[in-house]
Amino acid sequence: MFCKPSGESGIALLSAILVLVIASVISVSIAHQGAFSIRKTSRIQLMDKARHYALGLEDWARIFLSKDRKDSSVDHLGEDWAIGIPGLPIEGGFLAGFLEDEQAKFNLNNLLGSEESVNRFKRLCNNLNVDTTFVPALLDWLDDDFEVRYPDGAEENYESYRVANREMVDVSELFLVKNVTPEIFQTLRPYIAALPGPTKLNVNTMSETIFLSLGDDLEADAFIDEREEKEFSDVQDFIQRLQLTLEESGLSVSTNYFLAHGQVTVGEQELSLNSLIYRDSEGKTLIISRTLGRY
Numbered sequence: 001m002f003c004k005p006s007g008e009s010g011i012a013l014l015s016a017i018l019v020l021v022i023a024s025v026i027s028v029s030i031a032h033q034g035a036f037s038i039r040k041t042s043r044i045q046l047m048d049k050a051r052h053y054a055l056g057l058e059d060w061a062r063i064f065l066s067k068d069r070k071d072s073s074v075d076h077l078g079e080d081w082a083i084g085i086p087g088l089p090i091e092g093g094f095l096a097g098f099l100e101d102e103q104a105k106f107n108l109n110n111l112l113g114s115e116e117s118v119n120r121f122k123r124l125c126n127n128l129n130v131d132t133t134f135v136p137a138l139l140d141w142l143d144d145d146f147e148v149r150y151p152d153g154a155e156e157n158y159e160s161y162r163v164a165n166r167e168m169v170d171v172s173e174l175f176l177v178k179n180v181t182p183e184i185f186q187t188l189r190p191y192i193a194a195l196p197g198p199t200k201l202n203v204n205t206m207s208e209t210i211f212l213s214l215g216d217d218l219e220a221d222a223f224i225d226e227r228e229e230k231e232f233s234d235v236q237d238f239i240q241r242l243q244l245t246l247e248e249s250g251l252s253v254s255t256n257y258f259l260a261h262g263q264v265t266v267g268e269q270e271l272s273l274n275s276l277i278y279r280d281s282e283g284k285t286l287i288i289s290r291t292l293g294r295y
């Protein structure tokens, strides 16, 4: 869904940058290990090579995002960063990757910031037929006090539970919250994020489901049609073109947090990469978290 081509020039540029990054990855890899034939290398060497490629993909993502911020301050799905790499042959295998806008999703850490965020989250749950009984326990999990919210909250007194009493670092923490079933977690998973501090939702990248959580009686078709016509230049543009009457707080047309996904196969070795990247208003990037694992 994030692989929208935005024209040949974008793809050509993307490939050119990727080739440069991969070339540097290979030279680092060779410098580390000495030149070797792929057939003669051990499993560990192949895995090491796969890791270099995965980190190369991450570098590529950072370069790309940095360039994107210098080009414009608006982020939308027609931009080059949203194209993705469906599968590029490399020596002994292939690599693939794509970037996901984490501000297209509901940030669970926004819940303590405003009543409006709680309303949006409950609306999201209702629209997905998810029972909201767990929401007070989630707020207790996040807030830094030990006062149980009535009637379904949960602090230290709940079974063998240890509440975090701080922001979530990863959405998987939701799974630990009282009254969150595996079904609830799986249903919400595609629509939620755990980002540091309060963040805004990007109206240019959010899904229909997230759009519908912004207010009652909204029309998703009109939203998608209007956005495909042209991305929203600012929040006012979004409100006016769709003739909306809703709470404007917490909305934006640009993004600071992206999730880079990568898959690398070298010989028998397969490696996945998930890196949360922060990009500031000048285009400087920072890796917030990184998971490298076999898939």
Ligand SMILES: [Ca+2]
Residues within 6 Å of the ligand: 068, 069, 072, 073, 074, 075, 076, 079
């Ligand atoms: Ca952009």
Ligand SMILES: [Ca+2]
Residues within 6 Å of the ligand: 139, 140, 141, 142, 143, 144, 145, 146, 147, 155, 163, 165
């Ligand atoms: Ca608490």
